Amino acid sequence: MNSRFETQQSGETPMDPARARLIALAAERGVSLSALSGLLGRNAAYLQQFVRKGSPRKLEENDRRTLAEFFGVDEAELGAPPRETVLTVGAGQPARTADWADIPRLPLGASAGPGTLALDAAPVDRLRFSGRWLRQQGLEPAMLSVIEVEGDSMEPTLRDGDEILVDRSPRPLRSGLHVIRLDDVLLVKRLEPGSAGTVQIISDNPAYPRMERPRTEVAVLGRVVWKGGRI
Secondary structure: OOOOOHHHOOOOOOHHHHHHHHHHHHHHHHHOOHHHHHOOOOOOOOHHHHHHHHOOOOOOHHHHHHHHHHHHHOOHHHHHOOOOOOEEOOOOEEEEEOOEEEEEEEEEEEEOOOOOOOOOOOHHHHHHEEHHHHOOOOHHHHHHEEEEOOOOOOOOOOOOOOOEEEEEOOOOOOEEEEEEEEEOOOEEEEEEOOOEEEEEEEOOOOOOHHHHHHHHHHHHEEEEEEEOOOO
16 A cells, blocks of 8 residues: 555655655645745756655755745754754853744845746745744734835835835734835825725825825735835
C-alpha cells in the first residue's frame, strides 16, 4: 500500500517533520506540490524532489518563507531553525529569544501613476519588524505587505520611493491612508467616507484634485499603517 506520496520507497530519504508538514498543508489546501513549486519560481519537480529524494536537504530561506506565508503558518513548521537569541542590555541579564516578523516586500508601486492590479505578487524581499511592536499596534503579520510609493501625489505625507506597510485585514472603512484599486490602477490615497454611498479620494498634494466615486467602484486593498524612507 502506498502512503505519504511513497516517500518510504527504497533508497529514498525518510520523511522528516518539515516534509510531512508540507504534504499535510498541501493536502489541506488542495494544491499540488508542482503548483507550489511554480509559486516559488522553481521547476515543477522541485518540491517533489525535496519530499521524496531529500534534495535539497532543506528549503532555502526565501522558499520556506513564501510557503509559510501562503499557508499562513510559522516557518518553524517547514523546518526553519530556532530563532536567533540576543542578549538583553545589562550585566547578568539572561538571554532572550528575538521576536521578529519578516514582512514580504512586493514588486508593486502605488501612487498617481499606472500601478499593478493586486497585492498577490510573489515577494522580492522582506522588511523585518518587531513582533512585539506589531502586536501592540494590533497587526497580524500574515496580513501585512510592504510596497513602494511612486510619484508625488501624496506629498508631503508620502514621497516617491517611500516604503509603506499595508494591513490587508478586513475592517470597516474609515478615514485614513489606503491602498486602493481604481479603474484598474493601484493607488495610495487618503479616503474619507462621503454621502449617499460615495467615498472621497484625496491626494495630499494640492496640485492633484480630489475625486468622489461610488463606494462600489473603489476596491480597498489595505490600510497604510506605517511608512519609511530615505532622509
